[in-house]
Amino acid sequence: xxxxxxxxxxxxxxxxxxxxxxxxxxxxxxxxxxxxxxxxxxxxxxxxxxxxxxxxxxxxxxxxxxxxxxxxxxxxxxxxxxxxxxxxxxxxxxxxxxxxxxxxxxxxxxxxxxxxxxxxxxxxxxxxxxxxxxxxxxxxxxxxxxxxxxxxxxxxxxxxxxxxxxxxxxxxxxxxxxxxxxxxxxxxxxxxxxxxxxxxxxxxxxxxxxxxxxxxxxxxxxxxxxxxxxxxxxxxxxxxxxxxxxxxxxxxxxxxxxxxxxxxxxxxxxxxxxxxxxxxxxxxxxxxxxxxxxxxxxxxxxxxxxxxxxxxxxxxxxxxxxxxxxxxxxxxxxxxxxxxxxxxxxxxxxxxxxxxxxxxxxxxxxxxxxxxxxxxxxxxxxxxxxxxxxxxxxxxxxxxxxxxxxxxxxxxxxxxxxxxxxxxxxxxxxxxxxxxxxxxxxxxxxxxxxxxxxxxxxxxxxxxxxxxxxxxxxxxxxxxxxxxxxxxxxxxxxxxxxxxxxxxxxxxxxxxxxxxxxxxxxxxxxxxxxxxxxxxxxxxxxxxxxxxxxxxxxxxxxxxxxxxxxxxxxxxxxxxxxxxxxxxxxxxxxxxxxxxxxxxxxxxxxxxxxxxxxxxxxxxxxxxxxxxxxxxxxxxxxxxxxxxxxxxxxxxxxxxxxxxxxxxxxxxxxxxxxxxxxxxxxxxxxxxxxxxxxxxxxxxxxxxxxxxxxxxxxxxxxxxxxxxxxxxxxxxxxxxxxxxxxxxxxxxxxxxxxxxxxxxxxxxxxxxxxxxxxxxxxxxxxxxxxxxxxxxxxxxxxxxxxxxxxxxxxxxxxx
Amino acid sequence: xxxxxxxxxxxxxxxxxxxxxxxxxxxxxxxxxxxxxxxxxxxxxxxxxxxxxxxxxxxxxxxxxxxx
Numbered sequence: 001x002x003x004x005x006x007x008x009x010x011x012x013x014x015x016x017x018x019x020x021x022x023x024x025x026x027x028x029x030x031x032x033x034x035x036x037x038x039x040x041x042x043x044x045x046x047x048x049x050x051x052x053x054x055x056x057x058x059x060x061x062x063x064x065x066x067x068x069x070x071x072x073x074x075x076x077x078x079x080x081x082x083x084x085x086x087x088x089x090x091x092x093x094x095x096x097x098x099x100x101x102x103x104x105x106x107x108x109x110x111x112x113x114x115x116x117x118x119x120x121x122x123x124x125x126x127x128x129x130x131x132x133x134x135x136x137x138x139x140x141x142x143x144x145x146x147x148x149x150x151x152x153x154x155x156x157x158x159x160x161x162x163x164x165x166x167x168x169x170x171x172x173x174x175x176x177x178x179x180x181x182x183x184x185x186x187x188x189x190x191x192x193x194x195x196x197x198x199x200x201x202x203x204x205x206x207x208x209x210x211x212x213x214x215x216x217x218x219x220x221x222x223x224x225x226x227x228x229x230x231x232x233x234x235x236x237x238x239x240x241x242x243x244x245x246x247x248x249x250x251x252x253x254x255x256x257x258x259x260x261x262x263x264x265x266x267x268x269x270x271x272x273x274x275x276x277x278x279x280x281x282x283x284x285x286x287x288x289x290x291x292x293x294x295x296x297x298x299x300x301x302x303x304x305x306x307x308x309x310x311x312x313x314x315x316x317x318x319x320x321x322x323x324x325x326x327x328x329x330x331x332x333x334x335x336x337x338x339x340x341x342x343x344x345x346x347x348x349x350x351x352x353x354x355x356x357x358x359x360x361x362x363x364x365x366x367x368x369x370x371x372x373x374x375x376x377x378x379x380x381x382x383x384x385x386x387x388x389x390x391x392x393x394x395x396x397x398x399x400x401x402x403x404x405x406x407x408x409x410x411x412x413x414x415x416x417x418x419x420x421x422x423x424x425x426x427x428x429x430x431x432x433x434x435x436x437x438x439x440x441x442x443x444x445x446x447x448x449x450x451x452x453x454x455x456x457x458x459x460x461x462x463x464x465x466x467x468x469x470x471x472x473x474x475x476x477x478x479x480x481x482x483x484x485x486x487x488x489x490x491x492x493x494x495x496x497x498x499x500x501x502x503x504x505x506x507x508x509x510x511x512x513x514x515x516x517x518x519x520x521x522x523x524x525x526x527x528x529x530x531x532x533x534x535x536x537x538x539x540x541x542x543x544x545x546x547x548x549x550x551x552x553x554x555x556x557x558x559x560x561x562x563x564x565x566x567x568x569x570x571x572x573x574x575x576x577x578x579x580x581x582x583x584x585x586x587x588x589x590x591x592x593x594x595x596x597x598x599x600x601x602x603x604x605x606x607x608x609x610x611x612x613x614x615x616x617x618x619x620x621x622x623x624x625x626x627x628x629x630x631x632x633x634x635x636x637x638x639x640x641x642x643x644x645x646x647x648x649x650x651x652x653x654x655x656x657x658x659x660x661x662x663x664x665x666x667x668x669x670x671x672x673x674x675x676x677x678x679x680x681x682x683x684x685x686x687x688x689x690x691x692x693x694x695x696x697x698x699x700x701x702x703x704x705x706x707x708x709x710x711x712x713x714x715x716x717x718x719x720x721x722x723x724x725x726x727x728x729x730x731x732x733x734x735x736x737x738x739x740x741x742x743x744x745x746x747x748x749x750x751x752x753x754x755x756x757x758x759x760x761x762x763x764x765x766x767x768x769x770x771x772x773x774x775x776x777x778x779x780x781x782x783x784x785x786x787x788x789x790x791x792x793x794x795x796x797x798x799x800x801x802x803x804x805x806x807x808x809x810x811x812x813x814x815x
Numbered sequence: 816x817x818x819x820x821x822x823x824x825x826x827x828x829x830x831x832x833x834x835x836x837x838x839x840x841x842x843x844x845x846x847x848x849x850x851x852x853x854x855x856x857x858x859x860x861x862x863x864x865x866x867x868x869x870x871x872x873x874x875x876x877x878x879x880x881x882x883x
Contacts, residue, residue, distance in 0.1 A: 006836075009835060010835075016846065074853070359852075361849075362853050364849070365842050365846060393842075395845070396837065399830065400834060401830065403830040404830060404837065661855055
């Protein structure tokens with residue numbers, strides 16, 4: 001009997017530990033290099049089960065995964081590839097990354113020129129793909145004009161005369177009539193219609209308006225040839241429009257920042273129209289060339305050429321190969337995919353995803369997060385996200401939308417897919433269709449200008465379907481011939497990108513930067529119910545608004561029903577530009593029975609950093625949130641980000657001694673307390689509270705308070721000591737006031753250290769205060785004073801007294 | 816939703832089921848292997864919990880969980 005493999009529900013019971021690196025280009029990669037260095041040095045990394053990366057986080061994540069795929073490296077101490085021994089020169093691994101921090105154009109002028117050359121090459125190939133369609137439009141136009149006896153070379157006269165054209169007149173008349181019928185229909189008919197029919201009726205107005213617009217286009221189109229010829233500006237217009245198309249590349253980012261403003265939106269639409277405009281001018285130019293002075297003798301050549309060009313591009317163009325993806329991927333691969341043997345660096349460019357984490361190696365299971373773009377999908381569940389989650393990993397590629405397929409099979413069908421490619425796709429920040437960050441008005445022009453870093457991957461769902469029937473197998477065979485017009489990601493997918501009509505049903509899925517949907521990289525870790533999640537956030541967030549983290553928390557709540565609680569107040573920017581802390585710790589409520597913890601490490605400054613980090617900040621005030629557009633790091637920049645990441649984790653783990661998984665789990669539990677404990681050594685509060693305590697201690701030196709002192713410290717009690725009942729009324733009054741001083745100090749400490757929470761009370765740092773308060777609260781004097789004055793203190797302190805002191809005393813007494 | 820079978824001629828399997836039957840378990844297998852290799856499975860926790868969740872007769876490995 002064959003037993004089906006069991007379906008395993010993700011659970012925190014497994015105690016899984018996940019590490020996520022956020023997006024943010026080389027900035028995040030370098031910051032997280034420091035983070036993972038410190039995690040390895042502190043003995044934490046070896047316990048990490050999952051590494052989940054997005055975009056720039058994937059640069060360093062893939063680098064470490066590729067290095068750890070060599071069994072000579074490990075995840076602990078000196079075995080870690082980026083371990084740096086004090087007093088020793090840096091390892092070659094380090095030097096290689098530093099030397100390649102200018103990865104996009106490290107070779108000077110020629111390499112810098114490659115970027116525009118790659119873009120230009122792609123634009124021309126895109127034109128080759130589109131020209132057959134323009135020729136087809138020209139041929140169809142001429143056929144229509146001949147059919148209706150339309151002479152486009154004659155002067156159409158003033159535009160006002162066109163209003164009386166029968167087509168336009170009919171369309172406008174129909175629209176007006178429809179509106180005239182609107183009142184009686186709504187009064188007599190609509191109330192009795194079902195919702196669906198009412199909706200259709202509403203939509204019919206839009207259809208009629210579209211008919212009017214089409215009518216105007218049909219009327220004006222023939223005359224555009226006349227005006228185009230009369231102005232004789234074809235070449236000039238084409239040149240101006242073509243040059244103007246560089247605008248999106250130069251200003252799209254800036255305009256996008258102001259997209260919410262009206263002017264910004266108008267500007268974006270104006271820029272976006274330039275793409276269709278250049279194609280329209282090409283169309284006008286070609287038509288006038290072929291038909292203006294009678295039929296051109298070249299017409300047969302041009303038609304034949306268009307047909308040849310159509311099949312040539314269908315057979316040879318792969319939109320993945322003609323996009324800048326290859327250039328970007330190779331540059332990234334050169335910088336981050338390498339191994340070191342005998343001091344020599346060699347590349348691991350072709351390291352397959354399925355070959356990762358092989359037996360005997362120690363790398364965490366790597367999840368490369370990408371966004372599955374679905375701009376053309378009508379699925380209401382997307383709610384404007386325009387994308388869905390998608391993973392690339394050792395065993396499987398896919399998503400809950402299209403399904404999963406074996407990575408080995410995917411690599412066989414698309415041999416280009418490997419770790420380097422996955423890293424580049426995950427970091428494909430600039431693309432026409434980019435999930436939640438898509439700018440609809442720029443989709444066409446960005447695709448036309450070949451600003452397409454995304455990738456078309458065989459659809460995992462279709463791969464399964466392809467084996468299901470004979471017809472599909474035959475079709476699959478035909479499609480997979482190298483020069484088949486239907487093979488690979490052909491021009492059809494460029495058209496899809498141009499018009500933003502990308503869905504999940506095609507043979508290929510469009511995937512791009514995971515940050516186009518979720519930039520922390522922790523979503524998939526939440527899906528797997530990791531009990532402990534560490535997030536290294538190096539995204540650009542100069543105002544500390546935590547956009548990426550907030551998005552993750554929102555998606556977790558909506559999609560997975562997971563509630564994440566986290567207090568970020570200490571991470572917010574103060575007026576001096578620094579934050580109080582670098583990290584926050586939160587609780588993940590998976591369900592009623594399962595809880596996890598989230599350690600959030602923010603690329604931030606608290607003014608406790610070393611001198612060269614501060615010096616870099618002084619010279620570059622945007623640090624550590626310099627623009628992601630800056631992918632050309634110099635030495636000081638690289639080191640400042642790396643050192644910051646290292647500093648944050650090193651400080652967080654100060655004094656930590658990991659001895660087994662249980663110790664690590666204890667550390668996580670106590671971290672919540674740490675996160676709630678203000679860093680008193682950095683504030684004046686600590687000094688002030690100590691002053692108050694010193695004052696109280698001085699009061700106790702008064703002989704009148706001897707009995708009270710013995711109550712607090714019964715160990716000091718001796719036989720024959722005076723009984724508290726014999727204290728004079730004046731002494732009691734003075735003790736009462738002293739007790740109030742104590743209570744006020746206790747309240748201050750409770751509020752400052754958040755001792756109203758269990759985690760903070762249990763934390764080792766606060767143990768001294770808790771012991772002292774316990775002794776005080778055990779005295780009859782303080783209890784009497786509390787009974788009298790408790791309602792003059794804050795509700796937090798009252799709760800603290802009840803939960804931490806009353807209940808503790810009750811427990812002790814019951815024992 | 817993709818029409819996919821579980822590789823043994825059974826009913827079409829939804830991507831969510833694929834995740835629970837194939838994707839997540841195969842990842843856990845690797846986690847167990849790595850923890851053993853790194854000598855950090857001091858309690859054999861993942862393996863123990865996995866055993867608790869699995870059918871006692873289920874001896875399948877990653878290779879058996881392929882989707883095709």
